[in-house]
Amino acid sequence: MQLSELYAKALNFEFLSVAEGVFLYEHAPLTELMYVGNELRKKQVPHGKVTWIIDRNMNTTNVCVANCKFCNFYRIPGHPESYITDIETYKRKIEETFRYGGEQLLLQGGHHPELGIEYYTDLFRELKVLYPQLKLHALGPPEVAHICKVSGISHREALTRLKEAGMDSMPGPGAEILDDRVRRLISKGKCGAQEWLDIMKEAHQIGLTTSATMMFGHVETIEERFEHLVKLREVQSLKPEHAKGFVAFIPWTFQDVDTLLARIRKTKYNTSGDEYIRMIALSRIMLPNVKNIQASWLTVGKQVAQMCLHAGANDFGSIMIEENVVSAAGAPHRFTADGIQDAIREAGFEPQLRNQQYEFREMPNLEQQVITY
Numbered sequence: 001m002q003l004s005e006l007y008a009k010a011l012n013f014e015f016l017s018v019a020e021g022v023f024l025y026e027h028a029p030l031t032e033l034m035y036v037g038n039e040l041r042k043k044q045v046p047h048g049k050v051t052w053i054i055d056r057n058m059n060t061t062n063v064c065v066a067n068c069k070f071c072n073f074y075r076i077p078g079h080p081e082s083y084i085t086d087i088e089t090y091k092r093k094i095e096e097t098f099r100y101g102g103e104q105l106l107l108q109g110g111h112h113p114e115l116g117i118e119y120y121t122d123l124f125r126e127l128k129v130l131y132p133q134l135k136l137h138a139l140g141p142p143e144v145a146h147i148c149k150v151s152g153i154s155h156r157e158a159l160t161r162l163k164e165a166g167m168d169s170m171p172g173p174g175a176e177i178l179d180d181r182v183r184r185l186i187s188k189g190k191c192g193a194q195e196w197l198d199i200m201k202e203a204h205q206i207g208l209t210t211s212a213t214m215m216f217g218h219v220e221t222i223e224e225r226f227e228h229l230v231k232l233r234e235v236q237s238l239k240p241e242h243a244k245g246f247v248a249f250i251p252w253t254f255q256d257v258d259t260l261l262a263r264i265r266k267t268k269y270n271t272s273g274d275e276y277i278r279m280i281a282l283s284r285i286m287l288p289n290v291k292n293i294q295a296s297w298l299t300v301g302k303q304v305a306q307m308c309l310h311a312g313a314n315d316f317g318s319i320m321i322e323e324n325v326v327s328a329a330g331a332p333h334r335f336t337a338d339g340i341q342d343a344i345r346e347a348g349f350e351p352q353l354r355n356q357q358y359e360f361r362e363m364p365n366l367e368q369q370v371i372t373y
Contacts (some may be wrong), residue, residue, distance in 0.1 A: 013288040021226035037281030037312025049352040052142035056321040065111025065187035101364035104135040116151035121165035128166035141199040142174035145191035155237040172213040204239040216292035218254040229286040252296035273304040282311030306347040
């Protein structure tokens with residue numbers, strides 16, 4: 001293989017194979033990958049702005065039977081610290097989110113063995129009656145798979161009922177690496193790779209916009225990273241013409257502070273800033289049919305995320321009024337609304353507030369800038 005030929009294919013929006021992606025990862029200079037990624041960003045997102053969002057990550061419950069080895073957040077059923085969020089807590093936190101200028105709740109939780117489809121549809125309907133303007137970016141393929149098993153229904157039925165109850169879009173958690181060898185090692189209790197992909201296909205078929213993710217830097221091989229990207233690209237190719245499908249891709253690095261995975265394997269997992277920037281550029285190259293690439297400032301920090309904006313990323317994610325799962329594994333970074341915009345400007349771009357559909361929003365009058373957890 002020749003680097004120049006692969007760059008030409010990428011710049012022509014051609015699909016590169018797993019082997020070609022691995023070759024670029026192993027042999028291409030970072031500066032050249034950044035150039036190609038940046039050129040593709042300019043073609044796919046010609047307005048040149050860097051988008052961001054104000055939302056809140058809330059958890060329906062911390063009870064979970066998936067037993068993921070990288071998660072410090074979950075509690076087993078019956079644990080004294082276990083909870084199911086009550087409606088008064090939702091009301092208080094949603095109203096606070098509105099005061100901060102947000103309009104969306106990113107709502108996820110554990111695999112609670114007693115919560116089926118009726119619980120979630122009733123919750124979504126109640127929240128939408130109370131707050132018709134609220135956007136619910138909710139659940140994820142592993143949670144949908146779990147709901148289907150608890151309730152004895154199909155993926156299509158579950159997604160249709162959730163959408164009818166008020167789910168506006170679906171995030172992409174639980175993808176980790178879409179390879180069952182990896183999943184058996186780190187998240188055996190979650191759905192397999194194919195079921196994750198099948199649920200996303202069904203969501204796209206009924207018009208739900210979703211996002212895709214990858215958590216890397218743990219037990220996966222480089223080949224498995226690129227197989228993951230190719231699988232996502234294939235699902236995106238199957239979406240209906242009118243659907244957005246995967247509106248964005250968000251890769252983030254494994255956070256290993258006090259996780260069971262780190263203790264069992266007695267290994268310190270560290271992904272360098274250069275490696276993350278390399279994966280951002282290669283994500284843009286390998287996913288020519290996904291328009292938006294988000295840099296995960298939460299896991300890599302401000303400076304690395306800023307560099308990613310010159311390597312193919314066009315989105316800076318959320319200020320995250322609340323986030324519990326990744327933070328519990330050691331992600332230390334925080335942003336206010338002013339801070340995230342300043343960081344984007346420092347990198348040489350114009351910040352633009354957006355919603356989950358990547359439509360531009362006007363900046364609201366923010367009552368508060370300080371984020372408290």
